Amino acid sequence: MSGEAIVAILVGLAIFSLFMSIRQLMPGKDPVEERLREYGLTDYIRSGGRQQEERPERFRLLERLARGFGLAEKWRALLLRANVPLTVGEFTALLLGLCAVGFAIGALRGGPLVGAMVAGVFCFIPFFYMKQRQVKRKQAFAAQLPDVLTLLVGSLRAGYGMSQAIELLAREVPEPAATEFQRVIRSMSLGLPLQKALQLMAERVESDDFDLVVTAITVQYEMGGNLSTILENISSTIRERVRVLREVQVLTAQQRMTGNVLAGLPVFLAVALSFISPGYFNPFFEPGWPRVLPLIAGGMIAIGFLIIRKIVDIKV
The missing domain is CATH 1.10.287 (Helix Hairpins)
Structure with missing residues (x-):
């Protein structure tokens, strides 16, 4: 075996040992806490909630590196709002893979400088896709919100409680509202108050109209009043606003x-x-x-x- 091959093997073993040492030195993260973070229940886990059996997590090292650079929370929120079924580690691996492919293609065709430019374009593609997906989900939710409120008002007037009415919405309304209301139901089943669960949903959907609905529900829980009438008036206002907004988009x-x-x-x-x-x-x-x-x-x-x-x- 030549000396160059021995040096290459030793360098490879050294790099592998370095990465394994970094992985061992980095503090672990409870997967239960990661899964419940979107429901706002991390305090419940820290305050003595029963720990479940740890499950294997892919790309954990990449997720910890993203957390070290302060990107994990931003990317987790972006993935959640876009409803993309990826973890932060998987998304980080996707970005690195696209950058490597873009650099290789560009470097082979036009040199390292062109490779860096193509790598930047390839790295931007996932963010562009998720941003577009998030915008489409937001627009779809805003378009179906008047119908959702109409069904909610009908459920309340039929004698349903607010929790039962939200369960009905989670079963009957189409996507993307169905997924968001299902998350509200899961949050409530894990002990989160209804107002807090709806506030977290409002943060995910980023809709001014739904913020108004959550504010009305919160005020009604604190002060009382005829919630069905309030929601009906809000529904009429939102419906008219959606109609005008569609006309503006067409123009x-x-x-x-x-x-x-x-x-x-x-x-x-x-x-x-x-x-x-x-x-x-x-x-x-x-x-x-x-x-x-x-x-x-x-x-x-x-x-x-x-x-x-x-x-x-x-x-x-």
Whole structure:
């Protein structure tokens, strides 16, 4: 065996030992606490709740590294709001994998600089997907909220209690409201008060209309009053607001599409030209003032996109 092979084996063993040492030194995390964090019950676990049998967790090291950089909570909230069935460790592994694939493709076609650019684009894809998924879920929830409130008002007037009415909503309403109300039911079954469970749901869906509903329910629990009449008035207001919002979206659809095309077309052409003709953009990265041109172009594209989005973002 040659000396280079022996050195390579020793370096590999050293890196493996380093990672294993880091994994052993990092403090463990109770999986029960992780599973119940979305229900706001971590204090219950710390105050003497019965610990369940620990289950194996994939990509635990990556999740701990993300937590060390302060990204675990943000990514967990993003995954929860987008309703993506991934853990933080799995999402971190996905990001690293996409970055590696993007860098390899770009480096083979246009060198390390192009590889870094492609890796950045590939790394941005999961965040873009989850943001779009979160926006669609938010819009779908806002569109079905008037019907949800109508069913809730009918249940209350039929003699159901609030908890029973929410159970009915979890069974009868379509997605995404069904999943959110099922989480409320699970939170209540684990000992969380109804008001707190609804407040956590409002934080997940990020809907101003539902915030108004939660406020009305909380005030009614504290002060009393005819909750069904209050919710009926809120439902009528929300229904009219949704109608106006849909009209605004129809009138601004062309402008929003124009902004997306104008912002994405230069990036798409730059990546395509880099693959078709490697080295085409090398003069822009030579020493001197040409290096500033890509930065100026990217800044102008971003400013134009933000201006267009601001113009068409009409509050209703």
